Amino acid sequence: MSTVAGETPDLREMLLGRIKDVPDHPKPGVMFKDITPLLADAEAFSALTGALAELCVRYRADKVVGLEARGFILAAPVAVRAGLGFVPVRKAGKLPGATLGQSYDLEYGTAEIEIHADALAPGDRVMVIDDVLATGGTAEASLQLIRRAGGEIAGLAVLLELGFLDGRGKLAAELRDAPLEALITV
Numbered sequence: 001m002s003t004v005a006g007e008t009p010d011l012r013e014m015l016l017g018r019i020k021d022v023p024d025h026p027k028p029g030v031m032f033k034d035i036t037p038l039l040a041d042a043e044a045f046s047a048l049t050g051a052l053a054e055l056c057v058r059y060r061a062d063k064v065v066g067l068e069a070r071g072f073i074l075a076a077p078v079a080v081r082a083g084l085g086f087v088p089v090r091k092a093g094k095l096p097g098a099t100l101g102q103s104y105d106l107e108y109g110t111a112e113i114e115i116h117a118d119a120l121a122p123g124d125r126v127m128v129i130d131d132v133l134a135t136g137g138t139a140e141a142s143l144q145l146i147r148r149a150g151g152e153i154a155g156l157a158v159l160l161e162l163g164f165l166d167g168r169g170k171l172a173a174e175l176r177d178a179p180l181e182a183l184i185t186v
């Protein structure tokens with residue numbers, strides 16, 4: 001498999017060049033990072049999912065968790081490429097079975113996410129995948145949910161980290177020794 005973007009400037013530039021800045025979305029003062037141009041480019045999308053799948057192998061994940069909604073777009077193909085099962089963490093009220101829930105703050109609001117209580121086997125090593133790490137609220141809540149569901153954190157991998165919001169700092173305690181990999185940091 002290919003090396004990840006942090007180690008290959010060409011891949012980083014390819015990915016970053018296909019993420020569009022949209023000012024004042026979804027509310028004034030937010031610079032929204034739109035990944036839809038990247039997703040529409042077959043070569044870039046494949047390179048992205050390949051790099052994330054390599055991280056799943058490197059950190060010996062048993063399962064891939066994707067965070068609704070944009071995280072699903074990345075995590076599902078990554079799980080297939082890595083030969084792993086996919087587990088959704090959904091916005092509250094969507095999963096049909098018994099769930100565990102966690103509320104959290106994000107850059108432009110508050111939300112609650114859920115996981116099926118029986119989605120993980122005890123000790124499953126989970127790679128959590130999302131598109132953007134901003135304040136870290138979503139990721140922090142997902143790590144808490146995964147542990148409450150009996151999983152271990154193999155790592156957290158995102159396409160894009162908004163470094164100025166210091167989600168990494170917020171996550172430090174919850175990550176414990178697990179790695180946080182961002183293919184791009186701005």
Ligand SMILES: O=P(O)(O)OC[C@H]1O[C@H](OP(=O)(O)OP(=O)(O)O)[C@H](O)[C@@H]1O
Pocket residue numbers: 067068069070071105106107108111130131132133134135136137138139167
């Ligand atoms: O680090 P944070 O401040 O928590 O922000 C990051 C989260 O925000 C976005 O999701 P959003 O809740 O907008 O939902 P979407 O994927 O459904 O668009 C993004 O996909 C991350 O999940």
Ligand SMILES: Nc1ncnc2[nH]cnc12
Pocket residue numbers: 030031032033034106107108132134135
């Ligand atoms: N600025 C931003 N752009 C895209 N997704 C986000 N999620 C949280 N903040 C975001």
